[in-house]
Amino acid sequence: MIINTCFMKKGFTLIELLVVITIITLLASVVLYNVAQYINKGRDATIKGNLAILVTAGELWYNKSDSSYAGFCGSDTVLNALSRVPSAEADKDCNVKTPEGTAWAACAREFVDNSKAYCVDSKGNQKEVNNLDCLNIINGISANCCFAGITNCIP
Numbered sequence: 001m002i003i004n005t006c007f008m009k010k011g012f013t014l015i016e017l018l019v020v021i022t023i024i025t026l027l028a029s030v031v032l033y034n035v036a037q038y039i040n041k042g043r044d045a046t047i048k049g050n051l052a053i054l055v056t057a058g059e060l061w062y063n064k065s066d067s068s069y070a071g072f073c074g075s076d077t078v079l080n081a082l083s084r085v086p087s088a089e090a091d092k093d094c095n096v097k098t099p100e101g102t103a104w105a106a107c108a109r110e111f112v113d114n115s116k117a118y119c120v121d122s123k124g125n126q127k128e129v130n131n132l133d134c135l136n137i138i139n140g141i142s143a144n145c146c147f148a149g150i151t152n153c154i155p
Contacts, residue, residue, distance in 0.1 A: 040111035043086045044118070047108045050081045051120045054094070054106055057081075058122050069122060070101030078106070086111075090138075097143035105143045107134035119145035 012020075057077045062069055072078060073094035085092050085108045092108035105121035109131050117134030120126045125145040136142040 037112070043111045047085050047087065047110060047118050048126075050084050051106055051108060051118055052126055053081055054078060054120055055124055055126065058104055062122070065101075068101035069096045069104045070098075072096055072101075072104050073106070082106070082108075091117075091134075093138040095137055095140045095143055098140075103143040105137045105145055107137045107145070109134060121145045 054077070057075075058069060058072055061072045061075060061077075065071070073096050078094050082092055082094060087108045092106075094104060094106035097103040103122045105119060107117045107119040107129065109117045110128070115131050116128050117131045118127075119129045119134060119137065121144045123144060123146075127145045129145060133142075133145075137145075
């Protein structure tokens with residue numbers, strides 16, 4: 001018996017194509033979600049690194065400025081460090097306790113958890129705080145990272 005190959009169908013059915021496209025779409029969405037999380041973790045690490053530099057820079061400023069932090073937050077070092085923090089301008093700042101100039105604090109909102117911010121201050125504290133506490137620093141209400149509920153702050 002001879003089989004006529006002219007009538008045999010070649011290719012995929014519509015259902016097979018839809019199943020393959022659905023699987024590829026699901027895999028792509030999982031990969032994109034994970035990539036976005038890694039990018040945000042990298043941004044948070046950048047925030048922590050740039051703000052941690054300010055602790056040492058603050059001590060150098062204090063020693064060179066007659067035991068005062070006055071003008072520290074306007075210095076090139078601070079402005080450069082804050083400009084490299086990948087947050088919106090409204091979500092990062094540095095403030096000096098005025099008029100005495102006895103303390104300073106800087107903070108920036110994080111990316112992985114938008115309700116958190118990273119804070120550094122003149123006492124050497126480097127902590128993750130609530131974003132509302134960071135707003136106190138941005139608005140000049142506070143000049144340290146020690147807020148209610150945070151332990152192990154240097155007095």
